Amino acid sequence: QITLKESGPTLVKPTETLTLTCTFSGFSLSTFALGVGWIRQPPGKALEWLGVIFWNDDKHYDPSLKSRLTFTKDTSKNQVVLTLTNLDPVDTATYYCARRLISGGYHRLDYWGQGTLVTVSS
């Protein structure tokens, strides 16, 4: 059974740094071709792709956030960590992690965490 779960603070102040952890089970990020993606959703708005980290530690970030966003993985703990610096109220959103699978050359996000709402406010 594959599960993912996001954890971290629910309220952070502007200019602070957000650290979220995605803890997963049922797969290993040391497995060839697997990845974990991050997606966020501001309240009442559409999904926004933040980026992805792969089994080989390759990473891709949304260009608009690239200077503030970092992904790291701890394969032994089955965790991926998202760090977002210099927070602004517009970063208020539900943050999701999801497993990225590829087959036949086609990517998809096939299992998602439940999401965690992060509010940026003083």
Place this chain on the structure above:
Amino acid sequence: DIQLTQSPSFLSASVGDRVTITCRASQGISSYLAWYQQIPGKAPKLLIYAASTLQSGVPSRFSGSGSGTEFTLTISSLQPEDFATYYCQQLIAYPWTFGQGTKVEIK
């Protein structure tokens, strides 16, 4: 970035209706498109990938088609549990952008 435009943004339909949602890409993306369903308060759920491949466990009333720049998601007979927001996503080029969503509500 590749832009995805979904139409309509909102539709009202009845149980049993056939529903079609369109996703247009700003440039050709071959078949590198996925569709997700999001019920309010829940995480998105993968329905279709590679434009037309049904994800395991997804009911066969859902189908996807298209290639290049125009794609459709069809629900052949709308069920009560299908009232949700649907998103397309392109996965051919970074950033893997999403459409703005189509909300399907009960008429």
